[in-house]
Amino acid sequence: MLLLLYIRICSFMIDTHAHLTDSVFSADRDAVLADARDSGVTAVLTVGTNLEDSGRCVELAQSVPMCHATAGLHPHEADLWSDRNAARIRDFLNRAVAIGETGLDMVYRTCPLDRQIQVFKAHIQIAAETGKPLVIHCRDAYPQLAEILAESGCPECTGVVHCFTGTVREAERILQLGYFLSFGGMLTFKNMSNLREVFGQMPVDRILLETDSPYLTPEPHRGKRNEPKYIGKVYEKAASILSVRMEDMVRLNRTNSYRLFKIGPGFERGSIGYRIRDSLYLNITNRCLNRCLFCVRNRSPFYFGYHLVLDREPEPAQIVSAVASSSGAEEVVFCGYGEPLMRPETVLEVARRIRPYTRRIRLNTSGFISPAVNRKELADNLASVIDIVEVSLGTPDPRGYAAICRPLHPEPHRIWDQVHDFIRTCIAISGWSVRLSCVDYPGVDIEKCRSFAASLNLPLKIRGYRS
Numbered sequence: 038m039l040l041l042l043y044i045r046i047c048s049f050m051i052d053t054h055a056h057l058t059d060s061v062f063s064a065d066r067d068a069v070l071a072d073a074r075d076s077g078v079t080a081v082l083t084v085g086t087n088l089e090d091s092g093r094c095v096e097l098a099q100s101v102p103m104c105h106a107t108a109g110l111h112p113h114e115a116d117l118w119s120d121r122n123a124a125r126i127r128d129f130l131n132r133a134v135a136i137g138e139t140g141l142d143m144v145y146r147t148c149p150l151d152r153q154i155q156v157f158k159a160h161i162q163i164a165a166e167t168g169k170p171l172v173i174h175c176r177d178a179y180p181q182l183a184e185i186l187a188e189s190g191c192p193e194c195t196g197v198v199h200c201f202t203g204t205v206r207e208a209e210r211i212l213q214l215g216y217f218l219s220f221g222g223m224l225t226f227k228n229m230s231n232l233r234e235v236f237g238q239m240p241v242d243r244i245l246l247e248t249d250s251p252y253l254t255p256e257p258h259r260g261k262r263n264e265p266k267y268i269g270k271v272y273e274k275a276a277s278i279l280s281v282r283m284e285d286m287v288r289l290n291r292t293n294s295y296r297l298f299k300i301g302p303g304f305e306r307g308s309i310g311y312r313i314r315d316s317l318y319l320n321i322t323n324r325c326l327n328r329c330l331f332c333v334r335n336r337s338p339f340y341f342g343y344h345l346v347l348d349r350e351p352e353p354a355q356i357v358s359a360v361a362s363s364s365g366a367e368e369v370v371f372c373g374y375g376e377p378l379m380r381p382e383t384v385l386e387v388a389r390r391i392r393p394y395t396r397r398i399r400l401n402t403s404g405f406i407s408p409a410v411n412r413k414e415l416a417d418n419l420a421s422v423i424d425i426v427e428v429s430l431g432t433p434d435p436r437g438y439a440a441i442c443r444p445l446h447p448e449p450h451r452i453w454d455q456v457h458d459f460i461r462t463c464i465a466i467s468g469w470s471v472r473l474s475c476v477d478y479p480g481v482d483i484e485k486c487r488s489f490a491a492s493l494n495l496p497l498k499i500r501g502y503r504s
């Protein structure tokens with residue numbers, strides 16, 4: 038029974054980087070694929086390393102629905118590049134979802150670096166022409182790699198740097214250029230605590246998971262041949278680093294794989310209710326009176342595998358139905374890609390309707406509310422149906438708030454006082470649980486947030502900006 042539950046949770050796992058055409062799989066490839074399927078893997082990206090291998094990947098993808106191919110020349114094989122071979126790669130790309138594996142390798146220089154660079158640039162050129170994403174290999178060359186991508190003359194090109202092992206700073210440069218980073222079995226290695234730290238700081242809308250089979254087998258299978266069936270171990274470690282559920286990682290990798298490679302079942306647009314960890318969040322509006330520099334909306338329409346841009350604001354009945362169709366959450370939280378109190382009547386109506394069957398209801402708000410709303414009356418009404426109100430501080434001083442949260446108001450430096458007033462109004466309601474939060478974004482004075490919260494005797498949650 039428990040095994041069945043685990044398999045159900047883990048279904049729709051995707052291995053975004055494997056070498057299924059490697060000769061180590063020649064004798065039992067069908068069994069390897071069957072084992073992967075039985076473990077809940079629904080898609081594998083099999084990555085070509087040279088022309089013959091790319092051809093085999095494309096053939097495999099044509100004969101096995103769960104397989105998808107790439108075509109390219111690995112930096113170790115860059116000496117084989119020629120106009121004729123470039124034409125063959127272009128031809129393969131009609132039946133492949135990405136170009137690569139290409140890139141730079143400063144560890145195993147089986148091919149001179151200037152040749153690797155030349156061939157990498159040629160792959161970028163083909164990516165620019167075809168619109169296909171790049172699958173990039175990089176060993177000890179992240180700064181050079183980022184420089185080449187930045188100067189490629191193809192700002193719309195994208196792709197993934199697979200099996201990333203660099204620093205946070207190196208990751209940020211690659212992320213700024215619009216690329217994804219992929220992580221594999223090394224996350225599970227005992228001596229890779231630095232990599233786990235880096236992984237924990239990555240924006241979740243830009244990470245992918247892989248096995249790199251037959252290499253880099255995750256613990257506890259290290260020493261054996263790696264196979265896509267072991268991807269679950271990578272998911273488990275990634276979930277534990279991010280303190281999320283396995284389901285959260287499955288959804289995250291599924292959505293990101295689809296966004297980059299168009300493989301897998303894709304994602305639902307404009308989620309209203311979205312579950313992460315033990316909380317069910319409600320995304321009821323995309324409107325807000327602030328334009329915070331740290332807002333996740335500035336970075337991506339996706340969060341933890343959910344697409345949160347609404348075509349239109351949902352009716353209360355749709356929101357209630359989103360709560361009813363999700364089970365097991367510890368709490369329901371009004372918090373989405375906008376300020377819930379842009380729709381105060383909707384928050385109140387939904388909270389009243391879900392109250393009888395919801396353990397705890399929380400409202401996350403900026404506390405910057407339309408002047409047309411009576412703050413005292415609103416707080417009283419909210420306190421009657423909502424258990425916890427959590428107010429985001431931005432940074433607690435008039436000028437800092439105006440600079441970081443950028444309120445849409447002719448006198449933005451006056452808004453912090455309104456927020457402060459709202460917090461005091463909430464505190465004054467007997468028995469209501471009030472919390473504060475801030476984001477560790479550059480310019481947010483965390484110490485000031487701490488002392489402000491302490492002065493009001495309120496708990497403060499500090500949220501990580503990167504993650």
Ligand code: SF4
Binds near residue numbers: 375403
């Ligand atoms: S208040 Fe919240 S939703 Fe509005 S801009 Fe700031 S972070 Fe984004």
